[in-house]
Amino acid sequence: MTIAKALTIAGSDCGGGAGIQADLKSFQERDVFGMSVITVLTAQNTLGVHGVYPQTLEAIGAQIDAIFQDMGTDAVKTGMLFSDEIVHLVVEKLQQYKAKNIVVDPVMIAKGGAPLLQKQAMDTVKSRLLPIATVITPNLPEACEILGLDSINTLEEMKKAAKALRELGPKYVVLKGGHLEGSNEAVDILFDGEEYFYFTAKRIDTIHTHGTGCTFAAAITAELAKGKSVHEAVGTAKQFIQAAIEESLCIGKGIGPTKHSAYRLR
Numbered sequence: 001m002t003i004a005k006a007l008t009i010a011g012s013d014c015g016g017g018a019g020i021q022a023d024l025k026s027f028q029e030r031d032v033f034g035m036s037v038i039t040v041l042t043a044q045n046t047l048g049v050h051g052v053y054p055q056t057l058e059a060i061g062a063q064i065d066a067i068f069q070d071m072g073t074d075a076v077k078t079g080m081l082f083s084d085e086i087v088h089l090v091v092e093k094l095q096q097y098k099a100k101n102i103v104v105d106p107v108m109i110a111k112g113g114a115p116l117l118q119k120q121a122m123d124t125v126k127s128r129l130l131p132i133a134t135v136i137t138p139n140l141p142e143a144c145e146i147l148g149l150d151s152i153n154t155l156e157e158m159k160k161a162a163k164a165l166r167e168l169g170p171k172y173v174v175l176k177g178g179h180l181e182g183s184n185e186a187v188d189i190l191f192d193g194e195e196y197f198y199f200t201a202k203r204i205d206t207i208h209t210h211g212t213g214c215t216f217a218a219a220i221t222a223e224l225a226k227g228k229s230v231h232e233a234v235g236t237a238k239q240f241i242q243a244a245i246e247e248s249l250c251i252g253k254g255i256g257p258t259k260h261s262a263y264r265l266r
């Protein structure tokens, strides 16, 4: 019996809503065998990030080696990489093992405002990580940070930003519109270098959106691992995250997580 395999290289969210935990839940829901490399432990809950504890480069490198020297992967997602040294290491290892189907979620700031990527790492993300990506999935604040823009406020500005992001080297850009204000719709734009594709869903009125970015990018990764095209993968991931937000969970005192099993249980 064979099964598609996906690896997440990301931070741990002990609260279970984002990071490694959200990724593994999403892989499982999409019937993909999930594996993980933990870059950073966070002490985190629905109220915010209370501590960040990076793992040693030795520990991160050994986890990546263990997976690629034995099981291999059909797709890889990167999430919270935190420091310049970790970004360098992950890029080198992914190149060494010729990893395919690399989904880069350029995680920078948590919804509560906590920094998840040190400022010094930004140049390396741009010059080394984005160029090896098959797909990148920035949200609007991340796109602004990468491109040095003050804000992105309209779909036209999103299109321009997606084009500029693609010039940094990834094959596909999925620019997420979850943060676009004043719209009844949550619109994500996929740009493949030639055409723009719109993935549109009704905006759900809830505060419980902790981990939406991780969950969405993990669902894309799972579909790529199964051999789906990027367009198909983004379409499925959009339905997956929409269901997860529609049934999001009022757990904890702050911004609750989404329900990863919602799409499967419909």
Ligand SMILES: Nc1ncnc2c1ncn2[C@@H]1O[C@H](COP(=O)(O)OP(=O)(O)O)[C@@H](O)[C@H]1O
Binding pocket: 138, 139, 140, 176, 177, 178, 179, 186, 187, 188, 201, 202, 203, 204, 205, 206, 209, 211, 212, 213, 214, 216, 238, 241, 242, 245
């Ligand atoms: N309130 C919402 N209703 C429907 N979809 C949403 C909502 N908020 C975010 N999304 C969708 O969730 C996915 C993750 O987007 P976003 O929240 O922008 O990412 P991040 O968690 O990285 O900030 C995207 O597909 C986005 O369109």
Ligand SMILES: Cc1ncc(COP(=O)(O)OP(=O)(O)O)c(N)n1
Binding pocket: 010, 011, 012, 013, 018, 019, 020, 042, 044, 079, 080, 107, 109, 110, 111, 112, 116, 209, 210, 211, 212, 213, 214, 215
């Ligand atoms: C460990 C860890 N990784 C990533 C994030 C950011 O997750 P995201 O899906 O962007 O959701 P929010 O945290 O912004 O709600 C995280 N918080 N922790």
